[in-house]
Amino acid sequence: MKVRVLVTLKNGVLDPQGKAIHHALEGLGFAGVNDxxxxxxIELDLADGTGDAEIEEMCRRLxxxxxxENFRIERAEQAA
Amino acid sequence: xxxxxxVFPGSNCDRxxxxxxxxxxxxAPAMVWHRESELPHGLDLIAVPGGFSYGDxxxxxxxAAQSPVMRAVKEAAEGGVMVxxxxxxxxxxxxxxxxPGALMxxxxxxxxxxxxxxxxxxxxxxxxxxxxxGEEIVFPVAHHDGNYQADAxxxxxxxxxxxxxxxxxxxxxxxxxxxxxxxxxxGNVLGLMPHPERMVxxxxxxxxxxxxxxxxxxxxx
Numbered sequence: 001m002k003v004r005v006l007v008t009l010k011n012g013v014l015d016p017q018g019k020a021i022h023h024a025l026e027g028l029g030f031a032g033v034n035d036x037x038x039x040x041x042i043e044l045d046l047a048d049g050t051g052d053a054e055i056e057e058m059c060r061r062l063x064x065x066x067x068x069e070n071f072r073i074e075r076a077e078q079a080a
Numbered sequence: 081x082x083x084x085x086x087v088f089p090g091s092n093c094d095r096x097x098x099x100x101x102x103x104x105x106x107x108a109p110a111m112v113w114h115r116e117s118e119l120p121h122g123l124d125l126i127a128v129p130g131g132f133s134y135g136d137x138x139x140x141x142x143x144a145a146q147s148p149v150m151r152a153v154k155e156a157a158e159g160g161v162m163v164x165x166x167x168x169x170x171x172x173x174x175x176x177x178x179x180p181g182a183l184m185x186x187x188x189x190x191x192x193x194x195x196x197x198x199x200x201x202x203x204x205x206x207x208x209x210x211x212x213x214g215e216e217i218v219f220p221v222a223h224h225d226g227n228y229q230a231d232a233x234x235x236x237x238x239x240x241x242x243x244x245x246x247x248x249x250x251x252x253x254x255x256x257x258x259x260x261x262x263x264x265x266x267g268n269v270l271g272l273m274p275h276p277e278r279m280v281x282x283x284x285x286x287x288x289x290x291x292x293x294x295x296x297x298x299x300x301x
Binding site for chain 2: 013014016017019020062063065067068
C-alpha cells in the first residue's frame with residue numbers, strides 16, 4: 001500500500017527556500033509568480049490495512065515537526 | 081562535576097565540548113555513543129554537541145532525537161540532571177520536545193559562521209550564574225538552521241518566565257524576538273545556537289564561554 005505524505009510549512013512561517021526559488025524564477029524571466037512555498041514529499045510503502053491513525057502518528061512523531069509544519073496524507077489511489 | 085557528551089554520527093563539536101568540560105571541571109566527560117540506551121550513573125551534566133547529526137536528514141536534529149540514547153537523556157532531564165544542547169544539540173533538544181519551538185533555516189538562507197554579540201537575559205540559571213543579566217558577550221555561531229521560531233503564546237511564556245537565556249544583540253538569523261538560547265520550565269535544560277565551548281581559552285580569541293561551564297560546576301559541585 002503506497003501512501004504519500006506532503007509536508008508543508010504552516011501559513012505565516014517564513015520560507016527562505018521558497019523565497020530563493022521565487023527569486024530564481026523571476027531571474028529566469030518568468031513573470032507573474034506570486035509566491036513560492038517549498039515542502040517535502042515522503043512516499044511510504046506500508047503493509048496493507050495500516051490505519052489512518054497510525055499514519056497520522058508517524059507524521060506527528062517524526063515526519064513533520066508540527067510546531068512549524070502541516071502534513072497531508074494521500075493514499076495512492078487519490079495520488080494517482 | 082560528572083559529565084557526559086553524547087556523540088551522534090555526524091557530530092563534530094563533541095571533542096571541543098569535551099575539552100571545555102575537562103578544562104573547567106578537571107575531569108574528562110564520558111563520551112556516549114547514540115546507540116547506548118543507558119547513561120553512566122551519577123551524571124551531573126549531559127552535553128549534546130554541535131554538528132550535523134545524521135546528515136541533517138529530514139530536519140536538523142530530527143533523527144538524533146529518536147535515537148536510543150535520547151530516551152535516556154529525556155529521563156535524566158526529567159530527574160533533574162542538567163542538559164546543555166549547543167547548536168545541533170539545541171536542534172536535537174527541540175526535536176526531542178525537551179525544549180519548545182523549532183529551529184528553521186536562517187532567514188537569509190546562508191550558513192552563518194562568525195562571532196556574534198549576545199545579551200545575557202537571565203543571570204540566575206545554573207548555566208548563566210557567572211554572567212550578569214544585561215551583560216554583552218561574544219560567542220561564535222556556525223549554523224544553517226538557527227532561526228528560532230515558536231507561536232506567540234510560547235514566546236510570551238518564555239519571556240514572562242525568564243526562560244530566554246541569551247538574545248542576539250542584533251539580527252543574525254531571523255530568530256523570533258532575537259532568541260539565541262532558551263531554558264526549559266524547570267531550568268535544568270538549556271539550548272543555544274552559539275558555541276560557548278569555542279570561547280574557553282585565550283587562543284580562541286576570548287574566554288567568555290568558560291563562565292557558562294564554571295557556573296554549572298559551581299551549581300552542581
